[in-house]
Amino acid sequence: MKTLSDPVKSNPYIPMMAEIQSIEPLTKNEMLFRVRLPEPLNHRPGQFVMAGLPGIGECAISISSGPESGKTLEMVIRKVGNVTGVLHKLKKHDLIGIRGPFGSGFELNDFHLKNGNQETLIKDIVIIAGGLGLVPLRSLIIPIMEHKSDFGRVHLIIGSKTPREALFRQQIQQWKIHPDCSITELVDNTDFQDWDGDVGLVTEPIHKLNIIEKNTMVVLCGPPVMYKFVLMEIKMNFNIPDNHIFIDLERRMRCGLGKCGHCQINHVYCCKEGPVFRYSQLTDLSEALN
Amino acid sequence: MNAYLSNLDQIESWFFNLAEKQLFFLPKKTQGVNYRFEPIDHQQSLDLLNYKPTILPPGKNIFPDDEILFSYYKDDDGHYQFSQGVTVNSQLLAGVRACDLKGVYLLDEVFSDGVKDSHYLRRREKTDIIAFNCMTPCDDHCFCEAAQSLDFQMGADIFITPLFSTSHKGQANEEQQCLLEVLTPRGNELIKSLESTECSSPQDLKNHAIASRPQPFGRQFSAPIEQLAKAIHQKDADSVYQQYAEQCFSCGTCNLVCPTCYCFETKDELNLDGSSGKKTRHWDACLSPGFAEVAGGHNFRAEPAARQHHRIRRKFDYLPQRFEQTFCTGCGRCGRQCTTGIDIFNIVNDVYLSVQESQE
Ligand SMILES: Cc1cc2nc3c(=O)[nH]c(=O)nc-3n(C[C@H](O)[C@H](O)[C@H](O)COP(=O)(O)OP(=O)(O)OC[C@H]3O[C@@H](n4cnc5c(N)ncnc54)[C@H](O)[C@@H]3O)c2cc1C
Ligand code: SF4
Ligand code: SF4
Ligand code: FES
Numbered sequence: 001m002k003t004l005s006d007p008v009k010s011n012p013y014i015p016m017m018a019e020i021q022s023i024e025p026l027t028k029n030e031m032l033f034r035v036r037l038p039e040p041l042n043h044r045p046g047q048f049v050m051a052g053l054p055g056i057g058e059c060a061i062s063i064s065s066g067p068e069s070g071k072t073l074e075m076v077i078r079k080v081g082n083v084t085g086v087l088h089k090l091k092k093h094d095l096i097g098i099r100g101p102f103g104s105g106f107e108l109n110d111f112h113l114k115n116g117n118q119e120t121l122i123k124d125i126v127i128i129a130g131g132l133g134l135v136p137l138r139s140l141i142i143p144i145m146e147h148k149s150d151f152g153r154v155h156l157i158i159g160s161k162t163p164r165e166a167l168f169r170q171q172i173q174q175w176k177i178h179p180d181c182s183i184t185e186l187v188d189n190t191d192f193q194d195w196d197g198d199v200g201l202v203t204e205p206i207h208k209l210n211i212i213e214k215n216t217m218v219v220l221c222g223p224p225v226m227y228k229f230v231l232m233e234i235k236m237n238f239n240i241p242d243n244h245i246f247i248d249l250e251r252r253m254r255c256g257l258g259k260c261g262h263c264q265i266n267h268v269y270c271c272k273e274g275p276v277f278r279y280s281q282l283t284d285l286s287e288a289l290n
Numbered sequence: 291m292n293a294y295l296s297n298l299d300q301i302e303s304w305f306f307n308l309a310e311k312q313l314f315f316l317p318k319k320t321q322g323v324n325y326r327f328e329p330i331d332h333q334q335s336l337d338l339l340n341y342k343p344t345i346l347p348p349g350k351n352i353f354p355d356d357e358i359l360f361s362y363y364k365d366d367d368g369h370y371q372f373s374q375g376v377t378v379n380s381q382l383l384a385g386v387r388a389c390d391l392k393g394v395y396l397l398d399e400v401f402s403d404g405v406k407d408s409h410y411l412r413r414r415e416k417t418d419i420i421a422f423n424c425m426t427p428c429d430d431h432c433f434c435e436a437a438q439s440l441d442f443q444m445g446a447d448i449f450i451t452p453l454f455s456t457s458h459k460g461q462a463n464e465e466q467q468c469l470l471e472v473l474t475p476r477g478n479e480l481i482k483s484l485e486s487t488e489c490s491s492p493q494d495l496k497n498h499a500i501a502s503r504p505q506p507f508g509r510q511f512s513a514p515i516e517q518l519a520k521a522i523h524q525k526d527a528d529s530v531y532q533q534y535a536e537q538c539f540s541c542g543t544c545n546l547v548c549p550t551c552y553c554f555e556t557k558d559e560l561n562l563d564g565s566s567g568k569k570t571r572h573w574d575a576c577l578s579p580g581f582a583e584v585a586g587g588h589n590f591r592a593e594p595a596a597r598q599h600h601r602i603r604r605k606f607d608y609l610p611q612r613f614e615q616t617f618c619t620g621c622g623r624c625g626r627q628c629t630t631g632i633d634i635f636n637i638v639n640d641v642y643l644s645v646q647e648s649q650e
Contacts, residue, residue, distance in 0.1 A: 010408045013359040013556075013569055014372045054362045054370060055560035055567030059585075080585040095370065224588055252584045254556045257405045261553030261576060264600070265590075267608035272404070286526065287590065287600075 012257055015054065015097030018073065020090055027165050029079045030132070031088060032064075035096055037071045044105030045140035046248060046276040049098050050256050051075060057083040060253040060271075063101060064135045066142030067108070073098065076135040076167065102256040103275050106140050106246065111217055113152045123152040124211035128230055130159045130202050130222025134167050136248055136275075137221050145175050153180040155209055159202035159222070162191040202226065206233040213238050221248035227289050231279070242280035249275050249288065291472045293492035296484055298466035301450070302336050304484040305384055313381040315351060317341040327351060327383065338385055339452065342428050343621050347549035348383045349394045352413045353401075355573045359409060359556065363566035375568055380416040382480075389432070389619040391421045391446055392439040393549025399613045400552060418476055421446035425455070425499070427508035429622065433635050435507040437620025438515060441500065447477035453499045469495050508620070511639055515606075515616055518638050521645040523607045526599065530640045535594035537630045542575025544624035544632070550605065550617040551575070576600055602637055 018035040025031050041049070043063050052058025065074035079088045090096060109115075111122050125144065129137045144151050156175070160166040166187065176183050184205045185197035198205070202222070218240055220230055227247060234240060251263035251270040263270035266285040273281075282288040296304075308314055309330045317325040318334060325344045358375035365371055386394070398414060401407035421443060424434070434440045443449040449471045469492055472478050489495065511518055521527075545551045555574040560567040574581065577597045582590040591597045609617040618634060625633030 010406070011360055011372075011374060012405050012408070017370050052558070054360075054372075054569065055558050057558045058556075084585075095368070097370075223586075224590075250584055251590060252582055254554070257407075258403075259400070259405075259407060259552070259554075260556070260571075261574070262555075262581065264582075264604075264608070266603070267611050287596075290590065 013099070013255075015050070015052070015058070015099045017095040018098050020092055020094050020096055021072070022092060023090065026076060026167055030076050030165075030167065031079075033075045033077060033087075033090075033096070035073050035075070035098070037073055037098065040070050041073060041101050043067060043101035043139075045108065045143060046105035046136055047101035047103045047139075048136070048256075048275065049073070049075070049100030049102065050253070051077070051087070052083050052097050053086060054097055056086050058097060058099070059083045060102075060250075060256070062136035062139070064138045066139055066146065068143065068146070076132070078132055099256060102271055104273060105276055106219075108140075108143055111140075111144065112150055114150075121215065122217050123215040124155065124209075124217070125151060125153070126155045126157070126209060126211065126216060126218045128157045128159075128202055128206075128218070128220050128222070130226040131161065131165065132167075133221030133223070133226075133248065134158055137219060138168065138171075140219065141175065145178055145181075148178045148181070152215070153211075154178070154182070155211070156181070156183040157186070157202050157205050158183065159186045159188070161188050163187055163193045163195045164191065166197075201229075203229050203233045206230070207237045209238070211238065213240055216240055217244050217246070219246045219248070224250070224289075231289075242283060243278045245279035247277050247279055247282065247289075249277060251275070291474070291477070293472065293489040294470045294481060294484070294486040295453075295467055295489045295495075296470060296486035298338065298452070298468060300485045301338070301468060301470075305330060305336065306332065307483055308382060308384075308480065313379055314384065315348065315381060316384050317344050330384075336385075338422055339425075341385065343387065343390070343432070343623055343626070345623075345627070346547060347390045347393050347621065347623065348386050348419075349390065349397050349549050350573075351381060351383060352394065352417055353397060353410055353552060354413075357409055357571050359569040359571055361566070361568040378412050378416050380418070382418040382420065384420040384422075386419050386421045386446070387428075387434075387621070388421060388423055388442040389434045389437070389439045389621040390549050391419065391444070392442040392615075392619045393621070394419065395442070395445040396550050396609075396613065396615060396617060396619075397552060398445060399615070400609075403612070418480060419446045420448045420477075420480070421450065423449065423451040425452055425503055427504070429626070430509070431622030431626045431633070431635075432620060433509040433511070433622060434620040436510050436515060436635075437616060437618050439619040439621075440507060442619075443471070443473065447474045448472055448480060451496050451499055453495055455502070469499070471496075509635055511635070512642055518642045519606045519610060519616065521642045522603060522638065525645045525648070527641040527644045528595065528599075530637065530644050531595040531599040531602070533640075534632055534637050535598045537632060538577070538594050538598060539629055540577050540579050540594055540597065541629055542578040543627055543629060544634070545575035545577055545601070546573055547623040547627050549619055549621055549623070550609075553581075576604070598637070602634070602641065605634070606638060 022034045050058045051061040254260040258269040258272040315327040318328040361375035401410035451469045453467045554571040605617040
């Protein structure tokens with residue numbers, strides 16, 4: 001265990017180095033990294049890691065693989081700046097630094113159809129992902145699909161800007177064959193490309209959801225602008241309690257340890273108490289959804 | 291623990307003595323005006339009674355800018371080898387004011403909460419503190435009594451209280467008796483080399499000295515701090531934050547000089563050989579514009595008023611919720627050093643008054 005007596009072991013900033021097993025381009029700017037860790041992460045869905053290279057930098061990256069992935073970790077990294085730019089140049093067998101897992105994440109128990117006493121709990125799971133928001137939510141969708149009989153109906157609404165940016169389309173096709181699983185894929189516009197899904201914003205299919213309100217869990221992840229409109233649409237159409245709505249938030253993060261202060265949302269540290277929050281935890285936080 | 295009596299003259303020689311054995315920091319006047327914690331030198335006159343708060347608080351010696359978080363090199367097989375990067379030397383901070391002692395105490399709380407910050411804690415373990423109580427407010431900026439840090443002594447190894455009027459200047463002399471309270475085993479070691487007599491009734495002497503201080507001691511808020519904190523928590527008083535934000539340059543000086551600000555940015559540095567380097571951390575300021583900006587350019591606190599609001603609530607509301615202490619020690623540095631004269635004392639007072647007004 002961590003004690004002050006061994007400086008290197010008790011140093012929370014030293015990453016473990018993981019070997020890259022494969023890198024797969026998903027879109028022009030996003031690549032799927034599959035890496036092999038020296039030891040399993042034992043993460044919960046929705047948690048994240050700090051990924052990077054010593055001497056270069058690190059950034060917060062969501063864990064995209066399911067909780068049963070063992071020593072394998074999947075991440076989707078979008079090239080936006082310095083660190084992510086360098087990570088995109090890495091090749092198979094190169095090493096990448098990983099710290100974590102960090103944050104609260106989801107408890108799969110909160111989504112189960114029945115608990116031990118055979119009491120009906122959650123009949124409908126609504127998951128709404130905008131853009132890169134699908135990446136962290138995939139770590140939740142995977143275990144739900146793998147143990148589908150433990151869960152109720154699943155409604156996925158997945159939005160991208162254009163078909164070019166749509167992620168994990170093949171895997172989404174496989175999810176569709178599961179019983180009681182409806183998936184709506186949308187793009188804001190087709191940008192003159194082939195598209196077999198719908199066109200529109202992720203808010204549009206919400207009113208058509210066929211759900212049992214008091215037994216529904218809703219999960220949202222996307223760009224900051226998305227939340228306000230999606231929440232408005234949900235509130236207008238359904239009566240779902242605030243503690244049944246989960247929101248996955250992004251903030252600037254440097255330490256992942258609740259110390260550097262960058263990720264603070266009022267008094268809450270997004271890296272520790274988040275990035276997954278119940279909406280009921282956020283209603284008192286003026287900075288949460290701005 | 292024990293208490294001793296000694297005079298200022300003897301204390302000064304004791305300090306010079308201690309300084310020969312270890313790294314010893316004391317407030318020192320530099321460029322004729324400002325004080326800084328610097329290694330003591332023999333030409334120095336010690337000015338223990340009258341020094342004003344240093345530009346940077348002594349806690350920054352335990353939480354230094356540019357701290358190496360780790361260093362590494364890649365060995366011949368391409369494996370990364372990590373090490374702590376620095377060896378930490380022991381240091382003694384002397385002449386620490388009660389307000390700054392509280393600053394250190396609060397950092398102790400923060401860095402031992404949750405995942406332990408081994409870098410801070412390792413330095414702290416190797417830091418001895420001899421604190422020096424205040425008998426007069428240092429200047430028009432301080433408000434330590436109102437902020438409940440006057441006489442604060444937790445975290446010191448030895449706490450010194452002058453037992454005479456400190457307002458007139460001059461050489462240290464034998465009449466200037468001081469009470470030295472030893473608070474830790476480490477303090478017991480340190481005091482051995484001081485010429486002193488044991489004191490049997492320290493509390494009476496201390497109470498007497500404290501009672502002879504000017505009252506009120508420094509600036510006072512319009513209400514007790516608990517009420518202020520409540521007002522700050524309850525209502526956002528946007529117009530007050532806005533009014534101060536309009537004068538603010540977002541330079542971040544107020545954060546950097548504050549004994550309880552500890553936010554940081556991290557930086558990875560690669561050596562020229564391309565296969566070794568280090569990670570360091572640097573003081574950061576929540577008032578600087580990019581503090582809460584993420585990739586893609588979204589800024590969660592783009593407006594200066596939002597940043598000012600965050601700073602005030604962090605000190606009087608957010609961190610107190612976690613640690614049950616106000617995170618402003620009333621040292622007055624931010625007001626003293628702000629380029630445009632913005633003073634946190636005025637902001638919190640105005641927030642309180644505006645909330646009062648709106649409730650009438
Ligand atoms: C919980 C969480 C999960 C995330 N998951 C993913 C994921 O799965 N995949 C993914 O691709 N991304 C994810 N991100 C976003 C990712 O962390 C950022 O894209 C990444 O930090 C960008 O780093 P960079 O060094 O490449 O960019 P930078 O070079 O840092 O530049 C990107 C932007 O960051 C800001 N910035 C960075 N440094 C500074 C500075 N010193 N001063 C001012 N502004 C600065 C600027 O706005 C700049 O435009 C996640 C973020 C969080 C918080
Ligand atoms: S906020 Fe200002 S007065 Fe309060 S502790 Fe910090 S620097 Fe001192
Ligand atoms: S020191 Fe003054 S001007 Fe600079 S950020 Fe602080 S309040 Fe604003
Ligand atoms: S990322 Fe540093 S406090 Fe959350």
